[in-house]
Amino acid sequence: MGKSKAPTPPDPKATAAAQTATNIGTAVANGYMGNVNQVTPDGSLTYSYTTQKWTDPLSGNVYDVPVATATQALSKTQKAIKDQNDAASLNLATLATSQSSRLNDLLGKPMDISKAPAAGDPSKLQLPQYQQFSGGPELQTSVGNAGNITRSYETDFDTSKYENALMARLNPQLDRDRAALETRLANQGLQPGSEAYNRAVDEANRTSNDARIAAVLNAGQEQTRLANLANQKASFENAAQAQAYGQALQNADFGNNAKQQMHQNSQSATAANNALKDQSFNAEQARINAQNTARANYLNEQYASRNQPINEISALLAGGQVTSPNFVPTQGQSMQPVDYAGLVQQNYQNQMATYNARQQAGKDMMGSIASIIGNLPLSDRRAKKNIEKVGRLNGHNLYEFRYRGEPGSGPKHIGVMAQEVEKIRPDAVIRGADGMRRVDYGRLFSAGKRDRKQR
Incomplete structure (x- = not known):
């Protein structure tokens, strides 16, 4: 089996050149498909092409x-x-x-604002000085001692x-009455101890x-x-004390109310004075604002x-405007460029995968062959001695022999000679790594049976 070669990797320069050509072709096709000529009531849009070397x-x-060159043409009306x-526009x-000559005289002189009303002077606007509120009056917080309350009175509850x-x-x-009774009873003749x-x-x-x-x-x-x-006396004393306390409390309340009223009157007067100052300040501020508004x-x-x-x-120079044609947005067809470089690389990867698979298969087959050869009997004439023909089997000569190196007294072997079989059935002969031939007897005689059946 001959040794296969790995696939040659693609040339990157040639691949890039081919990819460039593919991209240019795709771009040209997309340009032709995207540039759509249009005709509208207001005009038309057409594309023409020239070539440029690149x-x-x-x-x-x-x-x-x-x-591409886009040419827009207006309709007759437009x-x-x-x-x-x-x-x-030319006339305007x-x-x-001609009118702009007036601007030389107008803009050449500064604007006269000497007759403008004077602006209000904010420095004359003084913040009002407010009158501070005075503190509250000092109120009476106690009414003095109106006497102690009688909480108990002396009463002797012992009636003895x-x-x-x-x-x-x-x-x-009672003693006199008892003595008189005893005398009367004795005079009546009644003795002590008697029932009467x-x-x-x-x-x-x-x-x-x-x-x-x-x-x-x-x-x-x-x-x-x-x-x-005693109870009535204590109640009278407490009532008198409560009356005295109530009178003192009323006097204190009256005095405090009078002080509060006077304080409120003072606060009202202060608030009125401050409000008057606010009014004067607002009036002055309004006057200054009015002066500033008049000047503005x-x-x-x-x-x-x-x-x-x-x-x-500026209005004369503006002129009229021409209505441009409204072209319909077109959905030009486009195509994607072919990934030529990717296809080349993928093809190379596929070839490498096939090559690697074959290499692995070859290694596996060689290992199997080596295993088979190692198990097949040695049939090369050069490895045998004492060779003697003993018959034929399925068209092949059979010999009795011993292998070289075996003792002469050892048992003999029977088999074919690989050199003879190789001339008739080379597919049944395998040459080992040592150069010696071996015969696959299973292949040799099974094939022979099939050959006879076919004949």
Whole structure:
């Protein structure tokens, strides 16, 4: 198998030159397709072409590059309007030229503003001096001491002294009544311990107890009466103290209200004075503004009189305008340039990929062949000894032999001679790296069977 060569890489200069030619051709085609002649009611637009030589600085190739010229033609009506406008513009320009001589005298003299009203003098506008508000009056914040409030009064809630006083008056009478009862009972012949005697004594005891209870109740009533009197005295004293405090508070409020009223009167007077000063300041400011407005109006009138001739001449020079044709935007067709350099490079990459694949396949095949050759039996006559023909098989001679280097007492081998087979079936003979021939017996005899079947 012969050794293949890698594909030759593309010449960049030749590729660039070819790409340039392709780009120029595409640009020329796009120019022809994009420049569309147009005809409108107001005129037409046509394109004409001339050629210009252009030399590629890289390759030296010379190209004829078309150059387009756009020609716009007005319709008859628009052409007539243009001619009339040109004539009118010429007349107006002539008139403006003759009138412009007036500007020499007008602009050659400075504008006289001596009769303009005087401007207001802002230095005479003095800011008003405002009167400051005085501080508030000093108010009375206390009313003095109106006396202490009576929070308690002396009352003795122990009624025993009242009870003792009443009992001191009552006990002697009770003792006399008891002695008289005992004397009367004795005179009646009633003995102590008898039922009548005891009944009379019990009745006397109940009467005595009732008298003592009444004395206790009277003592409580007396104590309550005295407590009420003390309470009334304390209430009277507190009412007198509250009345004195209220009178002092009213006097303080009256004095403070009077001071507040006087302070408000003073503030009102101050505010009125300040407002009067503001009014005077605003009036003076309005007078100055009126003077400035009058001066500005006078100057504007003078400027208008000075600019009027210039405006008239400018209007004469303006003239009329011709209506240009309105051409329809066209959507010219365009084509993209062929990427010739990219195609060349892609073709080279494809060739390299094919070459690399073949190289890899060759390496794989050589490895397989080497493996096969290593497994095939050595059939070269030069590697054999003691050769003796023993028969034929499928048209091939069979020999009995030993390989060189084997002992003479070893077993013999039977096979073909590679030199004989190579003359008839060269496809079944493989020459190894050592130059010795080997025979693929599978290929040799399977092919022989097929040959016989075909015959």
